[in-house]
Amino acid sequence: MSRTKARAALLQELEAAMRRSSAQGVLYGQTVANVAGIANSDLECMDILYLEGRVTAGRLAEVTGLTTGAITGVIDRLEKAGLVRRERDEADRRKVFIAVVPEAAMKIGQFYVPMQQAMEKVFAGYSEEELRLLLRFANEGYKGVLAATEALKSLLDTPPEKRPDLKLKKLRPNP
Amino acid sequence: MSRTKARAALLQELEAAMRRSSAQGVLYGQTVANVAGIANSDLECMDILYLEGRVTAGRLAEVTGLTTGAITGVIDRLEKAGLVRRERDEADRRKVFIAVVPEAAMKIGQFYVPMQQAMEKVFAGYSEEELRLLLRFANEGYKGVLAATEALKSLLDTPPEKRPDLKLKKLRPNP
DNA sequence: GCTAAATCTCTTAGTGGCTAAGATATATAT
DNA sequence: ATATATATCTTAGCCACTAAGAGATTTAGC
Structure with missing residues (x-):
């Protein structure tokens, strides 16, 4: 296998591995909920x-992609559960800031402990230099995903026939 | 700052960075949908x-955490959209295998192109050896998250008063 | 300053995916 | 053969979501 071919194969494997772990991460979140x-x-x-x-209610809507109406419901439920508080902005009284109630929010935090323990165990196998590499990747990856999300969103506003032609990769044959 | 303290800070930063990028990954998925x-x-x-x-319908329920009833709905919608096909298992006629229709599924695949391009750009900044490290981490991380998910699920079956006492980390003070 | 437009959150009606429970069909065990 | 187990589907009811617009406040134009 040639040098560059090895890299291509590596990248493909990497993509699948990240997709798998990210999918499992989603599942962890669902389980926590x-x-x-x-x-x-x-x-x-x-x-x-x-x-x-x-952050404000509007910012939550923006980040989650939910409508403001849906966010009102989210905040209502969270507030009733004692996890957050509504705080009207005194400078701009239209705005409502949402703030976590730290003591109550810790009850949620506990459900991330299994995850933290698992990751600690994984991290234990890496040198400080290697961890720095992982950190660099996590940060760059975040920016990449953020940019990709924006690119995809902008596709939404473009009528299908005017969309730049996206070249598809072949679907991986089933294992 | 001491040697081990530096590592602890690094780990904390790493956790936050991964949490951020994973959250953004979830958002990307929602946007694709x-x-x-x-x-x-x-x-x-x-x-x-x-x-x-x-895979079978039951396996989908198992992996997603949805009820079999919900999965029936999922498959109905996907089948109507022409994305998958139901295939009864001839050996065990209770089972229903779900198979993607490759041509139709490619239409979904195109929405992952922005993500793939973004990640390619990121990966370009890493040597082959570094990519191997990332792959190792992705694989180990996947196993870790999988184990953590199982641990958390088992917590569900344990009555709250009998749960092993989970020690909480302090919530990060707001930036 | 006063009016009009913009911004931010909330309300309401209606929709759709989810769960729980049980029905149906097929397979396995006694 | 009968009973039990397994795999999917069906049904009723619930709850979070969207779309549209109302209410409250701020900003811009004259």
Whole structure:
């Protein structure tokens, strides 16, 4: 197998491996929502709040891709469960900031412990330099996925016949 | 900062970075479903079919965590859209194998092109040896997440008062 | 300053995918 | 042969979602 061919095969394997693990990651999230007894979108919003801190209802809609109406429902449920609080912005009274209630949110956090433990075990097998490589990849990968999402969204606004011709890769033959 | 402290900080940063990119990955999937005009679960099943090939309806239920009733609906919709075919197992006529219709499924595949292009660009910045490291991590990570999912599911069957005490990490203070 | 347009969240009606329970058909065990 | 187990489908009812628009507040134009 030639040098470049080896790389191509490696890339293909990598893509499949990442797809698999990412699919399993989705399932983990669904399981957390199940165990925690909240809806999937509710958990997704908790996750965003964890990553971004105090954000407005509109921002949640923007990030999740849900309508503002749906977000109102999400916040209602989360607030009733005591996980978040609505906080009207005093500067712009149309806005509603959503803030997690840390003590209550920890009850959700516990369900990520199995995941954290599993990942710690995995990380233990890597040197600090290797971990830095993984970090670099995670950051670059994030930016890539973000850009891809935007590209795909913009496709939505383009009428099908005017879309740039996307060249398809062959579907992988079944194993 | 001490040697081990540096590693701890690195691990924390890594966790956040992976969480971010994985969340964005979920969003990408939702966007694909949107653009393709099919339900989220339908796309998830297409993905499983792509990864595992021809599988039974029951296996889809098992992997997705949906009830068999829900899967019937998924398959009905996918079949109506011409994306999959039901194939009764001749050996065991209770079973129904689901197989993708390759030509039609390619129409879905095209929506992954932006993602593939983005990832290709990212991968271009890595040597073959580094890619091998990423592959190793993706595989080990998959196993880790799989194990974590099982651990979490088993928690579901354990009554709350009998659950092993999960030690919580402090919630990250908001940025 | 006052009116019009824009922005942000919430409300309402209606839709669709989900669960739970059980029906149907086929296979396996006693 | 009968009973039990397995695999999928059916049905009723529920709940989160969308689309459309209302209400409240801010910003822009004159």
